[in-house]
Amino acid sequence: MSALPTARPEEVGLSTPRLEAMDRVLRERIAAGHLPGAVVSVARHGQLAWSAAHGRRDPARDAPMAVDAIFRIYSMTKPLVSVGVMMLVEEGRLLLGDPIGTYLPDLANPMVATEGGTVPAAAPITVQDLLRHTSGLTYEFLGDGAVHRAYAEAQIARRAQTNADQVAALGRLPLLHQPGTRWGYSRSTDVLGRLIEVxxxxxxxxxxxxxxxxxxGMVDTGFHVPPAQLGRLAEGFATDPDTGTAAMTLLDVREPPSFESGGGGMVGTAADYLRFAQMLAEGGQLHGTRLLSRKTVELMSSDHLGGIPGAGDILPLGHGFGLGFAVRKERGIATAPGSVGTFYWSGMAGTFFWIDPVERLVAVFMMQGVGQREYYRNLIRNLVYAAITD
Structure with a gap:
């Protein structure tokens, strides 16, 4: 299935020469050995204006990249799961203020780590806390403190477990901070995945x-790649081109997993994700198929942190966090162009997307290069915004 109806760039206020310049930059970086290959798609006013594949799909086999290549999208799984939760909210089956322990008893009475040990949580973890990452949970790779070490020792991300198993394990571990008091990127969306199941x-x-x-119509999005489609799976370099050390081993997606990670387990194509993002850009519907109301999308894409501290270096300056996405709050401060109200997220291996409601712009970029992800997030934003002519 094609991503969206198509248009020439000039028909939607974009410049063909400037988009060609973006492709030229990518080809130069590929030729220099900085990334194996990439797919970039740009839509404006609901129409696909640019879709291009560059480089190699699998550098070990010299297979050319194709626009229908399948990528590990890692944390770009989170927006799908967040939308799923909000669909259940719209159906009256959840409230954002509900304590998660109402549905997942393993998390009903969390303890919080302190310098001297642990103390009971002063407030319950709510569904909203999980969506906006103020739950007190964390990721084992985001630090080397006692809580992070406990996560690693518990093998909290192991593939040989179920979603229920992981929540039970998380319930035995202390929180990094009191719920609702700090923003901290975490396994919260894994918990939301289990919430959806229950x-x-x-x-x-x-x-x-x-x-x-x-x-x-997201026909290639799921938690594994079927055998017949493995020839479309994109791979990364074995050696990181910036450090010369072994690159991170990417998720094995060749078999259906026991653990369906709501925070980072899915695969998909640029075309699939563009349809999902365009649904959000159009207020919760795409071509007559409605998943959410416009007001729910507005709620999700608004900042839910306010004065809550702790964004650290994961969120760019000038941004907050909504219910599943980072949200731009300032025209300036950030180091890349964009509009107030732009919302987005990205994946560990270099995939990312953003939705700019002011410009009616949606863009999806797919690659498999963990160490290079920050560079290309900023580069592609700069080059896409440079192509706007109206």
């Missing part, structure tokens, strides 16, 4: 397929 009665993968991916 409330819906379906596995996370089945729910996302029946309620989001299927209705939107």
């Amino acid at each position: 409330v819906s009665g379906e596995s996370l993968g089945a729910f996302l397929q029946s309620r989001i991916c299927g209705p939107l």
